[in-house]
Amino acid sequence: MLLSENQFQKLVSSFSILPGIGKKSATRIGFHVLRMEDSTFQSWLNGLKEARERLHFCQICGGLTEETICDICDSPKRDKTILCVVEQPEDIFFIENTKEFFGTYHVLNGSISPLDGIGPDQLRIKPLMERLEESDIKEVLVATNPTLEGDATASYLSHLIKEREIKVTRIAHGITIGGTIEYSDQYTLGKAIKSRLTL
Amino acid sequence: MLLSENQFQKLVSSFSILPGIGKKSATRIGFHVLRMEDSTFQSWLNGLKEARERLHFCQICGGLTEETICDICDSPKRDKTILCVVEQPEDIFFIENTKEFFGTYHVLNGSISPLDGIGPDQLRIKPLMERLEESDIKEVLVATNPTLEGDATASYLSHLIKEREIKVTRIAHGITIGGTIEYSDQYTLGKAIKSRLTL
Numbered sequence: 001m002l003l004s005e006n007q008f009q010k011l012v013s014s015f016s017i018l019p020g021i022g023k024k025s026a027t028r029i030g031f032h033v034l035r036m037e038d039s040t041f042q043s044w045l046n047g048l049k050e051a052r053e054r055l056h057f058c059q060i061c062g063g064l065t066e067e068t069i070c071d072i073c074d075s076p077k078r079d080k081t082i083l084c085v086v087e088q089p090e091d092i093f094f095i096e097n098t099k100e101f102f103g104t105y106h107v108l109n110g111s112i113s114p115l116d117g118i119g120p121d122q123l124r125i126k127p128l129m130e131r132l133e134e135s136d137i138k139e140v141l142v143a144t145n146p147t148l149e150g151d152a153t154a155s156y157l158s159h160l161i162k163e164r165e166i167k168v169t170r171i172a173h174g175i176t177i178g179g180t181i182e183y184s185d186q187y188t189l190g191k192a193i194k195s196r197l198t199l
Numbered sequence: 200m201l202l203s204e205n206q207f208q209k210l211v212s213s214f215s216i217l218p219g220i221g222k223k224s225a226t227r228i229g230f231h232v233l234r235m236e237d238s239t240f241q242s243w244l245n246g247l248k249e250a251r252e253r254l255h256f257c258q259i260c261g262g263l264t265e266e267t268i269c270d271i272c273d274s275p276k277r278d279k280t281i282l283c284v285v286e287q288p289e290d291i292f293f294i295e296n297t298k299e300f301f302g303t304y305h306v307l308n309g310s311i312s313p314l315d316g317i318g319p320d321q322l323r324i325k326p327l328m329e330r331l332e333e334s335d336i337k338e339v340l341v342a343t344n345p346t347l348e349g350d351a352t353a354s355y356l357s358h359l360i361k362e363r364e365i366k367v368t369r370i371a372h373g374i375t376i377g378g379t380i381e382y383s384d385q386y387t388l389g390k391a392i393k394s395r396l397t398l
Contacts, residue, residue, distance in 0.1 A: 007265055011250035014243060019231050020224045028218045028381065031289045033247060034254055034263075041251060044213060045244060048232060051210035052240060055233055064233075066206055090230045 060131070062107030062124055063092045072104055079103045081138040085128065085157065087111050087145060095143065103141070106131065111149035112156055120156060128157075132164055139167040146173045146191075259330070261306030261323055262291045271295075271303055278302045280337040284327065284356065286310050286344060290380050294342060297389035302340070305330065310348035311355055319355060327356075331363055338366040340395060344379045357398045368395040 008030065015026035036044065057063065058070035065071065072078055072092075082103030086092060089107050108123045131137065140161050144150035158168045174192035175184045184192070207229065215225035235243065256262065257269035264270065271277055271291070281302030285291060288306050307322040330336065339360050343349035357367045370391040380388065 007250060007253050008263055010246060011254070014246045014250070019227045021220075021228070024381065025219045027289055027292065029220070030250070031263075031287070032218050034251060036251075045247070047209060047213045048244070051206060051213070051229070052233060052235075054206050055210070064207055064230075088230065090226055093226060 057089060057107070061092075061105045062109060062127075063089045063105055077102075081136055082141060083131070083137050083139070084141045084143050086143050087150065087153075091143065101141075103139075108144070108153065111144055111147070111153040113149045113152075123153075125157070125160075129160070132161065132166060137166060139169060142168060142170045144170075256288060256306075260291075260304045261308060261326075262288045262304055276301075280335055281340060282330070282336050282338070283340045283342050285342050285380070286349065286352070287381075290342065293380055293383070293385070293388060294392070296385045297392060299389040299392040300340070302338075307343070307352065310343055310346070310352040312348045312351075322352075324356070324359075328359070331360065331365060336365060338368060340392075341367060341369045341398075342380065342392075343369075346377065346379070353398075361398075367398045369398055370395050 011030040011033070012023065012026045015021050015029045016023055018026075021029070033041065054066050055064055056066070056068075058065045058073055059068055060073040061070060063070045063072065067074075079102050083106055084095065084101055084103055085106045085108060086095070087108055087110060092105050092107070095101050095105075106124070106128050108125065108128070110118055110123055112118060112120060112123065132140070140157070142154045142157055144153045154170055158170075161168045172195060173188065174195065175181060175188060181189065210229040210232070211222065211225045213225075214220050214228045215222055217225075220228070232240065253265050255264055255267075257264045257272055258267055259272040260269060262269045262271065266273075278301050282305055283294065283300055283302055284305045284307060285294065286307050286309060288308075291304050291306070294300050294304075305323070305327050307324065307327070309317055309322050311317060311319060311322065331339070339356070341353045341356055343352045353369055357369075360367050370388075371393075383391070
């Protein structure tokens with residue numbers, strides 16, 4: 001057990017580098033992978049390889065697609081006058097799941113974070129400005145995360161876009177549906193009070 | 200996005216079948232894997248393959264090893280008169296981390312669970328009995344999980360082993376009822392080993 005820990009630690013690391021996986025989860029996953037039948041493991045690997053070969057990022061919005069242009073950008077049914085800006089392609093999935101947004105998207109591939117050396121030039125902001133220039137977009141809904149970086153990005157984009165006389169909105173931050181005031185953190189609750197709506 | 204969801208769902212499933220990974224984590228991991236550089240992805244795959252090729256289960260205890268016999272079974276420093284019985288090979292890791300146990304191990308590869316069709320014959324109980332027969336073991340510490348199945352297994356083993364006039368102990372309840380050894384912190388687990396009770 002002791003000598004083999006080195007090799008096993010490598011296996012654990014293979015999983016603990018993945019987002020949201022701690023050391024204990026990585027250990028359990030490592031053993032799970034070791035216990036897989038050879039054929040199961042092989043088809044599991046092939047599934048990952050195939051996904052990487054077939055899936056790309058849309059040349060317009062940066063979202064996930066098997067084609068050059070994704071189905072949302074390509075659809076005549078989507079409202080081309082409202083554009084939702086997100087940090088990551090996966091955010092599109094979560095917003096689509098709500099069935100509350102019918103416009104198109106633009107993925108930034110991150111958020112402004114000077115400490116990590118990520119400025120506006122490292123993000124897909126130039127392509128965003130080109131889209132605003134060339135199309136009939138009337139509203140940009142900024143759906144960056146309510147973090148320091150997401151807020152900075154939203155504020156930066158807001159200034160830039162308003163200059164073009166395009167309406168800029170941001171998703172509301174407030175207490176979770178089904179949650180309680182008691183368990184909301186003070187910042188969220190404060191924000192919810194500040195952005196209260198007239199009934 | 201819509202058409203490609205099929206291929207992406209397959210990728211998400213590749214991760215959501217892993218223990219402890221929900222759909223949202225699997226989605227994040229899926230995107231992480233898609234964003235990997237080709238060379239990173241390739242060496243990641245190779246790491247998994249190498250781990251599976253090099254790691255095996257010890258022919259004596261059933262624990263993890265790169266050899267035929269693991270370092271614990273092979274070590275002259277380990278106390279060969281006390282044997283700790285665990286459900287899974289990963290449990291050995293968690294018990295070793297406590298630094299409270301200096302005997303050797305025996306992995307059952309599961310626990311008695313009639314509803315899942317797992318009886319004593321599906322577990323490594325026969326090899327356990329053979330070890331007790333052939334060696335100088337004076338105490339068996341049963342470290343099955345404090346679950347219905349783990350309790351049933353402990354009770355079954357206790358009857359079987361006591362017939363041979365070997366002392367049977369079980370790690371103390373101090374670890375959460377309904378929880379698993381894997382998710383106990385090392386201090387609680389260490390305490391539970393120290394205050395083990397004779398059955």
